[in-house]
Amino acid sequence: MNIILLGPQGSGKGTQAEMLVKKYGMNYVEMGNILRSIAASDNQYAGVVKKTIDKGDMVEDEYVRLIAWDHINKQDKEKGFLFDGYPRSLPQYEHLQDMLRKFGKKIDRLIYLNISQEESVRRLSARRICKKCGEIYNLITNPPVTAGECDKCKGELIQREDDQPEAIRHRLQLFSERTEPILERARQENILMEINGERPIEQIYEEIVSRIWTR
Numbered sequence: 001m002n003i004i005l006l007g008p009q010g011s012g013k014g015t016q017a018e019m020l021v022k023k024y025g026m027n028y029v030e031m032g033n034i035l036r037s038i039a040a041s042d043n044q045y046a047g048v049v050k051k052t053i054d055k056g057d058m059v060e061d062e063y064v065r066l067i068a069w070d071h072i073n074k075q076d077k078e079k080g081f082l083f084d085g086y087p088r089s090l091p092q093y094e095h096l097q098d099m100l101r102k103f104g105k106k107i108d109r110l111i112y113l114n115i116s117q118e119e120s121v122r123r124l125s126a127r128r129i130c131k132k133c134g135e136i137y138n139l140i141t142n143p144p145v146t147a148g149e150c151d152k153c154k155g156e157l158i159q160r161e162d163d164q165p166e167a168i169r170h171r172l173q174l175f176s177e178r179t180e181p182i183l184e185r186a187r188q189e190n191i192l193m194e195i196n197g198e199r200p201i202e203q204i205y206e207e208i209v210s211r212i213w214t215r
């Protein structure tokens with residue numbers, strides 16, 4: 001089974017991905033992490049990826065394709081994949097389909113965790129990061145034991161520049177422009193599963209699991 005999991009920032013995508021990977025045992029492809037580790041390595045694409053990430057831009061399709069191919073090709077395809085935060089554009093989506101076709105596979109499901117822009121802004125504005133160790137907290141969903149202080153290292157918790165409401169709205173705008181065409185395509189292909197993400201984690205998870213095999 002090959003699944004794509006998409007959702008705006010703050011949709012709780014990462015949490016659902018972890019639970020699904022644990023249940024179904026597929027390969028987990030979290031493109032954000034892959035790109036960050038490439039940026040920090042001596043990989044041939046490290047320079048260009050790092051520059052793009054540091055600017056807060058999206059890595060170009062051309063590089064994402066090459067990197068995705070490198071990564072996916074090394075995994076056991078029989079275990080299936082859960083793609084988290086990838087593909088991010090229609091060309092990337094089409095390329096992923098081509099790749100899977102080469103292995104005799106296809107995308108079985110695209111799960112879209114839908115939350116409103118207001119809710120996304122509310123959740124992301126509540127995000128705090130430890131100045132010392134980088135641990136991430138959320139004042140709504142995952143608060144520290146002592147207010148303003150990191151549980152792990154007692155460091156000071158701060159709000160990142162790009163977690164200010166204006167910056168968040170800008171990112172959400174880019175996300176919806178890029179993602180809308182993918183959702184539209186998946187709808188035509190009858191593999192789109194849209195989920196209301198403004199509910200408790202357990203409820204969302206149960207709905208995904210109960211609907212995953214049905215059309």
Ligand SMILES: [Zn+2]
Nearest residue numbers: 130133150153
């Ligand atoms: Zn810390």
